[in-house]
Structures are given as C-alpha cells and as structure tokens.
Amino acid sequence: MDVEAYLERIRYREASNPSTHRPTIDLLRSLHRAHLFTVPFENLDIHIGRTITCDEPRILHKIINERRGGFCYELNGAFAALLRELGFSVTMFSARVARDDGSLGPEFDHLTLRVDLVQPWLADVGFGDSFLEPLPLEDETEQEQAGRIYRVIPQPASSDREFALEVMAKSQWKKQYVFTLQPHVLSDFAGMCHYHQTSPESHFTRQQICSLATSEGRVTLSENKLIETRSGARLESVLAGRDEWRAELKARFGVVLPS
Numbered sequence: 001m002d003v004e005a006y007l008e009r010i011r012y013r014e015a016s017n018p019s020t021h022r023p024t025i026d027l028l029r030s031l032h033r034a035h036l037f038t039v040p041f042e043n044l045d046i047h048i049g050r051t052i053t054c055d056e057p058r059i060l061h062k063i064i065n066e067r068r069g070g071f072c073y074e075l076n077g078a079f080a081a082l083l084r085e086l087g088f089s090v091t092m093f094s095a096r097v098a099r100d101d102g103s104l105g106p107e108f109d110h111l112t113l114r115v116d117l118v119q120p121w122l123a124d125v126g127f128g129d130s131f132l133e134p135l136p137l138e139d140e141t142e143q144e145q146a147g148r149i150y151r152v153i154p155q156p157a158s159s160d161r162e163f164a165l166e167v168m169a170k171s172q173w174k175k176q177y178v179f180t181l182q183p184h185v186l187s188d189f190a191g192m193c194h195y196h197q198t199s200p201e202s203h204f205t206r207q208q209i210c211s212l213a214t215s216e217g218r219v220t221l222s223e224n225k226l227i228e229t230r231s232g233a234r235l236e237s238v239l240a241g242r243d244e245w246r247a248e249l250k251a252r253f254g255v256v257l258p259s
Contacts, residue, residue, distance in 0.1 A: 001060055001081055001082070001085050002064065003082070003085050003086070005064050005065075006060070006063075006064050006078075006082050009038065009039070009063065009064050009067065010031070010034040010035050010037075010038045010039060011034060011037075011038050012030065012031060012034040022087065023083075023086060023087040023088040023089075023117065024117065025117055025118075025121065025134070027086070028083070028088065028115055028117070028121065028123065028134055029133045029134060031079075031082070031083070031086075032079075032123055032125060032132070032133055032134055033132055033133060035075075035079055035125040036125050036132055036212075036213040037212070037213055037214065037215070038212075039063060039069050039070075039075060039125070039212075040068075040069035040210050040211060040212040040253045040255065041069055041070075041071065041075065041126065041127075041128045041209070041210070041211045041212070042068070042069040042070065042071070042208075042209060042210035042211070042253070042255065043070075043071050043197075043204045043208060043209055044068075044208055044210060044255070044257060045070075045197075046196075046197045046204055046205060046208070047208040048257060048258070050258070051197070052070070052071075052073070052074065052193060052197055053190070053193070054073055054077065054186045054187055054189050054190045054193050055186075056077060056078075056081055056186060059073075059074045059077050059078050060078055060081060062074065063075075063078050067254055067255070067256075068255055069210065069212075069253070069255065070126075071126060071196070071204065072110050072111045072112075072124075072126035072127060073111050073126070073186070073189050073192075073193045074126070075125050075126030076092070076111045076112060076113050076123075076124060076125060076126040077092075077111065077186050079113065079123070079125045079126070080092060080113055080186075083113075083115060083123075088115050088116075088117075089115065089116040089117075090113055090114070090115055090116075090123075091113070091114040091115075091116070091183045092111055092112075092113060092114075092183065092184045092185065092186065092188075092189075093111070093112050093113065093114060093179045093180065093181065093182070093183075093184065094107050094108045094109075094110075094111070094179060094180070094182065094184055094188070094189070095109060095110040095111070095112045095165075095177040095178065095179035096109050096110070096177060096178050096179070097109045097110050097176070097177045098174070098175040098176060098177060098178070102175075104175075104177075104178055106192065107192075108184075108188060108189045108191065108192040109177075109192060110126075110127065110177050110179075111126065111184075111186075111189050112124045112126075112127070112165075112177070112179055114137060114181070115134065119136060119137070119138065119139070120136075120137040120138055121134040121135065121136060121137055122134060122135045122136075122137045122152055122165065124165075127176065127177070128211055129211065129213075129218055130150075130165075130167070130176060131143070131145050131148075131150045131165075131167075132145050132146055132213060133145060135150055135151075135152050135165070136152065137152055137163070138152075139152075140152070140153050140154075142168075146217075147232065148167055148168065149167065149168040150165065150166065150167050150168075151165075151166050151173070152164070152165055152166075153166065155178065161180060161181050162178055162179065162180050163178070163179055163180075163181075164176075164177070164178045165177050165178075165179075207222060207223050208221075208222075208223060209221065209222050209223075210249060210253050210255060212252070212253055214230075216229070216230040216231055217229030217230050217231065217232070219252050219253075221245065221248060221249060221252070221253075224238055224239045224245060225237070225238055225239070226238075226239060226248055226252075
C-alpha cells in the first residue's frame with residue numbers, strides 16, 4: 001500500500017512521515033475522524049453495474065486512486081489495511097445490524113474493527129451515520145460525541161460474548177449492531193457482500209446513497225434528494241435531474257463516476 005497516498009486521500013498531513021508516528025489512541029482518533037470527513041459511505045457501484053469484491057488491493061485502488069467511497073466491507077477493509085501499515089493491531093469482526101423492528105440481520109451483515117492498544121477500541125468508518133471517534137470496547141462508559149451518546153455493552157443472555165453498539169435516541173437506548181469477538185478476515189465477508197449488491201431484499205439495491213460526515217453534521221445524496229444536517233437542523237431539497245445530481249456528487253463528495 002502507498003501509505004502516503006492514503007494519508008493524502010484523507011487529508012491527514014500531520015502524519016506525512018508515518019514512520020515517526022507510534023500507534024496511539026490520539027493517532028487512531030485523528031485518523032478515524034479524518035476518514036469519516038473525506039471518504040463517503042456510498043453504494044453507487046451497485047447502481048452502475050460495477051461489481052464490488054472483498055479484495056484489498058482493488059478496494060484500496062478505488063478509495064485512493066479513484067477517490068471514491070464504499071460501504072462497510074470496502075471502507076473498514078481499507079481502514080484496517082492503513083492502520084496495520086501504521087503499526088496498529090487490528091481485528092475484523094462480523095456484526096449483525098439492528099432492523100427497525102428490533103430484530104438482527106445475519107452474520108457478516110456488517111464489518112467492524114477492533115484496535116488493540118493499552119485497551120481494546122471499537123473503530124468503524126463504514127457504518128454511515130454513527131460515532132466519529134473510536135469507542136472503548138470492554139468499558140461500558142457512555143461516550144458523548146457530536147450531540148449523541150454511545151456505549152458498547154455486553155449482551156447478558158449471550159453465550160458467545162456478544163456486544164452491542166447502542167446510541168441514545170429519543171431518551172431510549174437503540175441498538176445499531178451486535179457483534180462477537182470472533183476474529184475474521186476480509187474474504188469471510190464475500191458472501192454477504194455479494195448478497196447486498198444483488199438481492200432485491202437488500203436495502204443497498206433499493207436506493208442509491210452517498211453520505212459524508214461534516215463538521216456541522218452530515219450531507220447525504222439519497223436518490224434525487226440532497227439532505228443536509230447542520231447543528232441538528234435538517235435541510236432537504238429535490239434535485240432537478242441527473243446532471244444536477246452528478247454536479248452535487250462531485251461538489252459535495254469529490255466523486256466522479258466512470259462513464
């Protein structure tokens with residue numbers, strides 16, 4: 001991997017000479033935020049008929065050289081590769097995403113990361129609208145970030161040491177996903193990666209989306225709608241057509257789709 005090119009892609013110039021930087025929680029926090037502010041969560045390849053594979057070199061080329069984003073298998077797969085090159089100890093976990101009715105999706109529904117330092121941390125740059133900085137993994141301390149409160153807690157009825165990522169929503173804790181501490185490799189997620197880009201039951205095949213965290217909130221292109229969240233206020237506008245959609249895609253996210 002070209003570490004310098006990756007750091008330039010996420011506009012992290014403080015680490016221009018990564019060999020001088022030790023893996024610390026401060027560095028992890030900075031890289032995590034930088035990634036979320038520059039590399040969008042998007043599923044656009046699915047809607048232009050371009051296959052997504054759990055292949056690290058191909059994913060890195062897409063994010064670094066094509067200056068694209070991706071969904072969890074791509075974003076967290078690439079981030080894990082970057083962290084390892086910088087000396088971090090990283091483990092991939094399978095997570096089951098919580099549905100609106102409270103049920104959970106299947107195994108390998110989502111890819112999330114454990115980063116081991118003095119203590120283990122949950123890192124995730126591939127879930128979309130979620131935490132901006134890593135969360136303590138085996139510490140139930142509530143973490144406030146950007147006006148939201150998060151926690152990672154063990155599931156009491158689980159025999160496999162399951163943990164849940166939860167966010168406080170409308171005065172109630174809401175699960176975002178549940179995971180175990182079973183280590184995995186990127187190729188383990190290939191089946192669900194294929195499912196999410198081919199099945200009519202997958203929400204990724206039902207609508208195209210491109211979303212990026214900002215210093216004030218988030219900006220999202222969802223089909224023909226441009227949605228901006230600024231300091232808790234939501235602004236929504238309908239785009240006139242495909243030309244305006246492509247213009248916003250380039251201006252807001254730096255994404256230019258192949259012809």
